[in-house]
Amino acid sequence: MSDTEHPDIILCPGGPMLLRGDHVVQDAEGNAHRTWRPISAVCRCGKSATQPWCDGTHKVIPPKNRP
Numbered sequence: 001m002s003d004t005e006h007p008d009i010i011l012c013p014g015g016p017m018l019l020r021g022d023h024v025v026q027d028a029e030g031n032a033h034r035t036w037r038p039i040s041a042v043c044r045c046g047k048s049a050t051q052p053w054c055d056g057t058h059k060v061i062p063p064k065n066r067p
């Protein structure tokens with residue numbers, strides 16, 4: 001399987017950015033969050049209560065205001 005068929009980072013239209021594998025994500029306050037999960041969802045809408053991770057809140061945002 002080529003890298004283009006199995007990307008490490010996936011941007012979900014209107015939703016989070018999915019990370020495949022191990023990463024360290026720095027939040028807006030400069031705190032580092034390590035993830036070892038097979039797939040992690042990073043919030044792109046700014047409304048999640050569990051920043052920097054997506055908690056599904058983007059689904060209640062009007063589509064035109066989503067990332």
Ligand code: FES
Pocket residue numbers: 014015016017042043044045046047048053054055056057058059
């Ligand atoms: S992208 Fe899902 S809560 Fe922000």
